Amino acid sequence: MFIAQASVLLNELAKSEPELHKSVMELASVWDTDDRKSAIERIWPKLKKVAIDYSVAEPAAAAGLVAVVPANFSWHDVGDFAAIAELQSQGRKGNLAVLGNAKVLADSSSGILVSDTDRLIALIGVEDIIVVDTPDALLVTTKEHAQRVKSLVDALKATGHSDVL
Incomplete structure (x- = not known):
């Protein structure tokens, strides 16, 4: 689980996956408009599929931008x-x-x-x-x-x- 300001995650995404960042930002710019559905249909299928761990979290950790905080809660990775x-x-x-x-x-x-x-x-x-x-x-x-x-x-x-x- 990641807890961070969106700007930190987006900045790291821009560094590690600039094309993906550009597409995400394009989707965000039309999210609350009537163009959302057509933008999703046009952009989503072409998005590069990468895990946030590799594209954002690991580079952010290497740069000292994130920290691990121990916590006691249940967690399930629903990846498949x-x-x-x-x-x-x-x-x-x-x-x-x-x-x-x-x-x-x-x-x-x-x-x-x-x-x-x-x-x-x-x-x-x-x-x-x-x-x-x-x-x-x-x-x-x-x-x-x-x-x-x-x-x-x-x-x-x-x-x-x-x-x-």
């Missing part, structure tokens, strides 16, 4: 579907977390299912599965391989299938 499934099942083994209005029949299955279609999804005897069902694409993986979704996204872009992202 496996983490979402863990939070949804509240740590209980064997649960299937269902997000959205999915029609699901599940027998002896665990993991997470995210759906925004009317299609019936049936699961039998699958553990730690991740199913993401959208009108134009279906993703099926396991919690073990959830971090590989980013490489799949890159492959889809490289093969001209950005329309399903």
Whole structure:
């Protein structure tokens, strides 16, 4: 968790990722206007995907601009579907977390299912599965391989299938 003035984070972003900073500032400039939606549609898909840790926090720490403050609170890094499934099942083994209005029949299955279609999804005897069902694409993986979704996204872009992202 980062607590800092926005100007500190933005200044570090400008130094480490100038093109990303420029795009973020362009979005910010139209955020409270009628142009927001079109700007997001135009800019967001082209933004470089980088972790704040690498692009901002580490350079800021190296420059002495941030400090670590010990604190006692729970924290979950919700960086992939496996983490979402863990939070949804509240740590209980064997649960299937269902997000959205999915029609699901599940027998002896665990993991997470995210759906925004009317299609019936049936699961039998699958553990730690991740199913993401959208009108134009279906993703099926396991919690073990959830971090590989980013490489799949890159492959889809490289093969001209950005329309399903």
